[in-house]
Amino acid sequence: MAVQIRIVLLLLVASLIVGAQARHTKAKIRRDDRSLILVAQPFGFGNDGRMNLTVSNFQLWKTGTGPKTSKTSGYHRIGFFITTPAAEAQLELDLAEGRCPLDAQNDPSRQGLALTLFTFDAVEVNTDKKKGSTRKDFKLNELIENYQGGEFSLFFANCEPYSAIDFDVEAALFNVRGDRVDFLAVGDDMLPFVYFLSFLLFTVLGVLWTLLVVRAKADAHKIHYLMIVLVAFKSLTVLSQAFMYHTISVSGDAEGWNIAFYVFTGCRSLLFFVVIILLATGWSYMKPFISAREKKLLMVVIPLQAIANVAIIYLDEFTPAAESWFTWRDILHVVDIVCCCLVLFPIVWSIKQLRDASETDGKVVRTLVKLTLFRQFYIMVVVYIYFTRIIVYLLESTLPFQLIWLAAAASEAATLAFYVAAGVAFRPMPAGANPYFQLTEEEAIELTKAEQEENP
Template sequence: MRLILFTLTVLLAACNGRKHHLEVRDDTRPYIALSTFGFYQGGILDVKLSSFQVQPGQENKVFGLSLDRTLSDAMNPYLDSHQDKCILEEPVGQQTSGPIVFFLMDLKNKTVHVNCSADWNIRIFKNRTSISAIRAKRHSFAEVSDSAFIMQRRRKRDTIPTDGHKDSVENQACNKLELPMTVEKKDKFNYYSMNFAMYVAMKADEGLYNLYFHACPNYQTMPLSLSFNVDIEENNSGNFLSAGEMPLPALYFMMSLLFFLSGLFWVFILKKSRHVVFKIHYIMAVLVFLKSLSLMFHAINYHFIETIGEHVEAWAILYYITHLLKGAVLFITIVLIGTGWTFIKHILADKDKKLFMIVIPLQVLANVAEIIIAESEEGDAEHRTWRYIFIFVDLLCCGAILFPVVWSIRHLDDASATDGKAAINLRKLKLFRQFYIMIVCYIYFTRIIVYLLKITVAFQYVWLDEMFREMATYVFFVLTGYKFRPASAHPYFTVENESDEDEVEVLTESGLTEGLHKTKVLNRTAPPATIVEANEEERENLISKRESSHEYD
């Protein structure tokens, strides 16, 4: 119970939407990833940095923000090449890996200097209210007649200088732009604040935008402790989801409906089955319905983020609970099927019980880490730590669930060579090997292939990784249900009959018995045979005949 209360407390603390609020306290990191968001045309980014505090005498150091644009969620080219040096200390004109803009904080003069690369074409505004005025002007400009529009284009073309000054013209929207900073003094410390906004006006400017905070002194051996607050609001024409997340609410709802209907069909099969239904079959039904509920609450949760930019706590908590239960029941079901529980044995072995004691807590920890990663701010110092914990624990769980399947395969392999029931055990062995391959493919696809897909596709198709993950899960559920369905003729449920009607035994081949078989036919209706004891003379004659038969061998 304490573990559940602690888990819910952590998750409630991590309930954040797409209106980001990050508090950084005594941080010594050289750079902090603040946000990653995919913008369509009409998207708005509003950033407010407040209560920025540095140690006295460090106002001349270089601090600031960088905002760059990429087309996919792969590794950032600027961070890869600047792990040991501060990118803000280089001229922005040297950055050629994509559009980027620097916000250099001049704490002495209380201003922010904005510098753009040559291929940056988006205007930077002092605040969000300035964007509303620009959007109104653009709307009125769209109503100008065609002839007037052509004349304006001609006048604008006449004012364009030669190619040697092309970069300065392209960057006049943000180069040499200075944003004001406000200073508030408390307890003999200065607290600086700044604000800027960005508006994606053209379709050519769509992309995945990455916002970072840089503290250039922290690249040295003696880092500084920094504290500040950041409030970030991102939206695409009123939609608070990133471009690659917009289809997710509908996707989760459709997959929830699909799992629910499949669960009803599975229950119908169990009720109508004339064969033996085991407890594990009902656990499989519970797993399918938990998966359906988890996806339903996830869809509702994303719907509220889409409309208001933040969670509704009730739906978020319901999603967290069902997600934790679903993850635990999934691994329990796989382990129980792998051990053959209720199918071929009704009591778990000691090693199976020890495996459960290891796998279940690890799986709960992995699910908690996954939720915290998804709901915490990207710039939190603990965000990367929880990501490493999730990857490590999830790999441990995925490796642990393979052990009972391997144990069962070895047991059946040994039994098929010793107990005389080779045909039955070989069929069971084939089934367990198929189940082993299914688990390996499921883990490989949902953990590796989906990640590679996420960092490869364009920013607006990031939702495809979630679609393939859920489809792979559905296929795995369907195949597992089909392989282990209730059926008397199924190799998994075949009962070994010690009194077969016709049992064929191959005799040891010798000179006289080569190619012969011994067939034992049992007639249950025949009366029992009468046993007559032989006298001493008959026994001696029988022994002499057996000895004389060996003379011709």
């Protein structure tokens, strides 16, 4: 059962990875007794895919008995291998049954599951941490017969029982395209173009929305200006993503653009949830205040989003080889889903309030118009969240690795469509033509009384 849970978590996290950010992977492993360690996420290699591994400060420890100093004993069952994402679950099962992934290529019944790069009995092992490192260079077309490219994950395996290991590893996965080294995986090489095109589209949308708000200034509300800021942060987010992936492609490192991306996406995420909640509660449209219940929701959702974004920044400094990497990925996924669910509550509350009002209020027609519009907005938000949180992840996990960029393109297209639809529904209009017209003085007094009764 424990092994099955690990497999499910592994597959879940793999499905949440938004493109393999191909960069130099560095990890420090200390007294780690795991049998299997994911060093580098699935990476799409082309016809001239290559890999460099540098290992230093290696030390094998017998659990509870101190360091093992022999240069040969046990080292043939410790090393690095690559495998396809589809074979990872089977390797976990093999490991649970006592079979070592490093032996897979020598077993006719298991060939194709894993390709051993090297074991430590075949290299100079550094027992003295000051003696330097061991470097290995690999060309996949020389390792794999009839190689035509493919997607592979890099793993470290320790099949020596009752042992733990220390080592430092630096891995560089890349493709050679003509006379240029490209550190972006096949399938991710279109991302700079996708995100830069998204930047242009969101910038045009922001300019058009700003002109619309300025021209209809007399009918504009505070929420319209807040939506301008939201679109601006979205544009800056995709622009920083475009530059981030471009610099990764050239040098293998984001060179600071990842920090800009995290700052902009953090601000955009927080503002997005604020705007959705304010629209859902009719703030500045139907009523001039936010109820205590809605304020409490804002106080929950915004800190959760802030924590999630800080955690993403912190997590990005580590590799999957870190022992707590999968745990943090699961936590971030749960926080994201919780925030998405919470943002639906104000819409449900508004719909319920309008339904109750339609049964008791004499202005039934006007109330039913509001109810219909809020139902449409609710469906729109649900479809957007479902598509970007589930459908996009399914695309990432099912598309061929050469077309993985289509998942990012679909996500940006869905976001653009959602922004346009929300803008059309909540655009500035004269009070007489606006279905979310301002409350009359009588209705405002009734709502104020209701709030006072709710919070005496």
